[in-house]
Amino acid sequence: MELxxxxxxxxxxxxxxxxxxxxxxxxxxxxxxxxxFAQGEMAMFSTFLAWQLIxxxxxxxxxxxxxxxxxxxxxxxxxxxxxxxxHNAPVLSHVAVxxxxxxxxxxLAGFIWDFNVKPFxxxxxxxxxxxxxxxxxxxxxxxxxxxxxxxxLYGFFRFTRVGLAMRASANDPVSARLVxxxxxxxxxxxxxxxxxIGAVAGMMIAPIVFLEPNMMLGVLxxxxxxxxxxxxxxPAGAVIGGLIVGVVENLAGTFIPVVGGELKFTIALxxxxxxxxxxxxxxxxxxxxxxx
Amino acid sequence: xxPLLQVRDLHASYGSTRVxxxxxxxxxxxxxxxxxxxxxxxxxTTLRALCGMIERRGEITFAGRSIARASTEDIVRMGVAHxxxxxxxxxxxxxxxxxxxxxxxxxxxxxxxxDLERVYGYFPILQKRRSQQAGTLSGGExxxxxxxxxxxxxxxxxxLDEPSFGLAPRVVxxxxxxxxxxxxxxGVSLLLVEQNAxxxxxxxxxxxxxxxxxxxxxxxxxxxxxxxxIRRSYLGY
Amino acid sequence: MPRLNNPxxxxxxxxxxxxLPLVIQNFLTFQLTLVLVYAIAxxxxxxxxxxxxxxxxGHSAFYAIGAYVAAMLMDKADFPYAMTLPxxxxxxxxxxxLFGLPALRLEGVYLALATFALxxxxxxxxxxxxxxxxxxxxxxxxxxxxxxxxxxxxxEDQWLYYFTLLITIVMTVLAHxxxxxxxxxxxxxxxxxxxxxRSMGINIALYKSLTFGVSALYTGVAGALGAIVVQFVAPDxxxxxxxxxxxxxxxxxxxxxxxxxxxxxAFVLFVPNLAESFSKxxxxxxxxxxxxxxxxxxxxxxxxxxxAASRWWRAKA
Ligand SMILES: Nc1ncnc2c1ncn2[C@@H]1O[C@H](COP(=O)(O)OP(=O)(O)OP(=O)(O)O)[C@@H](O)[C@H]1O
Ligand SMILES: [Mg+2]
Numbered sequence: 001m002e003l004x005x006x007x008x009x010x011x012x013x014x015x016x017x018x019x020x021x022x023x024x025x026x027x028x029x030x031x032x033x034x035x036x037f038a039q040g041e042m043a044m045f046s047t048f049l050a051w052q053l054i055x056x057x058x059x060x061x062x063x064x065x066x067x068x069x070x071x072x073x074x075x076x077x078x079x080x081x082x083x084x085x086x087h088n089a090p091v092l093s094h095v096a097v098x099x100x101x102x103x104x105x106x107x108l109a110g111f112i113w114d115f116n117v118k119p120f121x122x123x124x125x126x127x128x129x130x131x132x133x134x135x136x137x138x139x140x141x142x143x144x145x146x147x148x149x150x151x152x153l154y155g156f157f158r159f160t161r162v163g164l165a166m167r168a169s170a171n172d173p174v175s176a177r178l179v180x181x182x183x184x185x186x187x188x189x190x191x192x193x194x195x196x197i198g199a200v201a202g203m204m205i206a207p208i209v210f211l212e213p214n215m216m217l218g219v220l221x222x223x224x225x226x227x228x229x230x231x232x233x234x235p236a237g238a239v240i241g242g243l244i245v246g247v248v249e250n251l252a253g254t255f256i257p258v259v260g261g262e263l264k265f266t267i268a269l270x271x272x273x274x275x276x277x278x279x280x281x282x283x284x285x286x287x288x289x290x291x292x
Numbered sequence: 293x294x295p296l297l298q299v300r301d302l303h304a305s306y307g308s309t310r311v312x313x314x315x316x317x318x319x320x321x322x323x324x325x326x327x328x329x330x331x332x333x334x335x336x337t338t339l340r341a342l343c344g345m346i347e348r349r350g351e352i353t354f355a356g357r358s359i360a361r362a363s364t365e366d367i368v369r370m371g372v373a374h375x376x377x378x379x380x381x382x383x384x385x386x387x388x389x390x391x392x393x394x395x396x397x398x399x400x401x402x403x404x405x406x407d408l409e410r411v412y413g414y415f416p417i418l419q420k421r422r423s424q425q426a427g428t429l430s431g432g433e434x435x436x437x438x439x440x441x442x443x444x445x446x447x448x449x450x451x452l453d454e455p456s457f458g459l460a461p462r463v464v465x466x467x468x469x470x471x472x473x474x475x476x477x478x479g480v481s482l483l484l485v486e487q488n489a490x491x492x493x494x495x496x497x498x499x500x501x502x503x504x505x506x507x508x509x510x511x512x513x514x515x516x517x518x519x520x521x522i523r524r525s526y527l528g529y
Numbered sequence: 530m531p532r533l534n535n536p537x538x539x540x541x542x543x544x545x546x547x548x549l550p551l552v553i554q555n556f557l558t559f560q561l562t563l564v565l566v567y568a569i570a571x572x573x574x575x576x577x578x579x580x581x582x583x584x585x586x587g588h589s590a591f592y593a594i595g596a597y598v599a600a601m602l603m604d605k606a607d608f609p610y611a612m613t614l615p616x617x618x619x620x621x622x623x624x625x626x627l628f629g630l631p632a633l634r635l636e637g638v639y640l641a642l643a644t645f646a647l648x649x650x651x652x653x654x655x656x657x658x659x660x661x662x663x664x665x666x667x668x669x670x671x672x673x674x675x676x677x678x679x680x681x682x683x684x685e686d687q688w689l690y691y692f693t694l695l696i697t698i699v700m701t702v703l704a705h706x707x708x709x710x711x712x713x714x715x716x717x718x719x720x721x722x723x724x725x726x727r728s729m730g731i732n733i734a735l736y737k738s739l740t741f742g743v744s745a746l747y748t749g750v751a752g753a754l755g756a757i758v759v760q761f762v763a764p765d766x767x768x769x770x771x772x773x774x775x776x777x778x779x780x781x782x783x784x785x786x787x788x789x790x791x792x793x794x795a796f797v798l799f800v801p802n803l804a805e806s807f808s809k810x811x812x813x814x815x816x817x818x819x820x821x822x823x824x825x826x827x828x829x830x831x832x833x834x835x836x837a838a839s840r841w842w843r844a845k846a
Contacts, residue, residue: 180368
């Protein structure tokens, strides 16, 4: 029983990371209508930036803030430079471009920082949170950071004019133009925010999975699973989906005999396929609208 | 005095389908002009071309500046509000958010709040539904919302695509009274596309007849109203 | 879309293909064999994506299944190598058909997502410890290189090249005929306008899963051939990046144009090496930049280029 509780809590902790990636995926999906397969590599690259800044002697939280800002700018630039020119192109061209981006970021990171696994610091420490508590300080910190991030995003979208404009652009780009919103820039902003969210997720997960250019492939897959579970149209759903996926992963790893620990990706695959088959609109999403 | 809106030789197409073949028309400052014509004549397309929603060619001057190459966003920011065909409701946002979006390019917060109250004054039903998802409004309510949203821009020129569509006759009367007030008291110019020629000609001072992407007749609204031949052959009443 | 339906052009290409291994080095012959193998896999992907409008980032999984079926049959059951191809093809057809059944209900992005997950999970499944007895775990399986039969005076590489070439020609002709048949027209009708296709009485569900199955069959046969040619299978040869390569090959060759697969196969095999020669450490980045630039300047791939060239040729003549 105690083991179960502990595993659920630990699952929620990693689930927060999946939730962040799922959220980033849903945000780009909402703004450009495509799944960004390079989202994970973008987060990985951001995390390397943070590592570099820390190596150069910056205090953790300064490096953290700087990384988020740089990632935001990077996301905006990628949208403006790489994606804007093809925004009317078919899905396959988008997928190919995302794959190109993925290859570039992956290779660039390996080139600059090599492929050796690096430890990444945690600002929270790794001591148990309370004496024989279920989770350690870093896991608790991860949960806290995610909650703060979500609160910030909620406030931004709910109460600011830019947030309103972004929601309007996602809802109906044509009408958004008709009220004078620069929809193209809203997409760039969405990309920037997604990149920043990914950066936070990367910096939070790196102390656990360690830093290396391929660290995010699995996380991305779980992020996708979370996004699909929540329905691609719903940011809140993506967060809940990510948490559920984290818990399921942890429980399966612990309680499935023999191969539990080896099934990481397979579980994500099973979740994605099962959700898509049984409830394609996700647990919280609206029905998928087919454009004819 | 140069007109507020001057259009010369306007062409427009959807992909390879050409729809407008060289329209010329003008709209005086503080004037009300109506475009009349049958289904598929190209009225909606004309409005879309004016505010850059589709590919177009020709000269378009608004308030002395060429807008033939301007983007939709920039044209809106110059004070052109479009009540589009199909209403263009943000269905997932609330009614009040829809209205706020009408004023999203404005900075004067206090005036915006006052304008919101004014729109609620014109359309009390919207106030009752203010925090409801706009997609759940009835068709007529969404039409009011679209017009209210356009008003929130404090436009110099309003492009109205069949504003009476789906509204009960009494509401149409009220709506046209409101449009008349806007025009007379606040000097908003109106470019009105209507199937309902009677109400349109009552409000308009100038009218154009559009047929398969060309202007086939233009004149003072009063003259058209009284010209039986045109009414018969083009307007069918 | 341009067709290589000019018999003289086709014959000339085949003649060159027949003579080539006699005049080039063994290693280059080996590489050309791999180009053919990738071309078969890309034709499979093209049938699915180009002609039926379904996306897949998971074809590395089918390729892997084909390769493992062949390797296991040769390693454990002493199957003659040529006989492993039909078995691998059928296994992949069945798996593809079954995966295609639920995938049916999925539109574009969702299908891409499900197949992406399949691609990422495949190497891990192949490594599972309970399966290690058959799959060889992380180590994989080594298979023997077949020698030329009937005492033909050919090196092993040359023989494998001719063997692969024969299979490639057969599979290409079959794909051509499939696309030109009633079935092919139904596949394309579904791609272009599913609602109209349904109203014409086409059973969309059946055709979509069948196409998925046939596509997997092609890629599975390619996988089996690949295993025989490379003499080795291991989980990490069949990662998500193989799917990417096949997709890139498809886009490069031209979506919906069967001969494009040969351009795509060559691109997939040679361009990463080329990128590596630019800069060893940055080869992935160079490759990525090439993909993106290609999408910008040549969105229709080799198909568009060939079409433009043949138009130019005819205008000149
Ligand atoms: N999105 C589109 N794509 C292709 N053709 C279109 C599109 N929209 C309109 N058309 C065509 O352009 C022509 C003019 O259409 P338009 O909507 O401007 O007519 P209208 O005068 O507004 O008619 P109505 O009174 O019925 O609204 C029609 O023949 C129509 O089929
Ligand atoms: Mg119309």
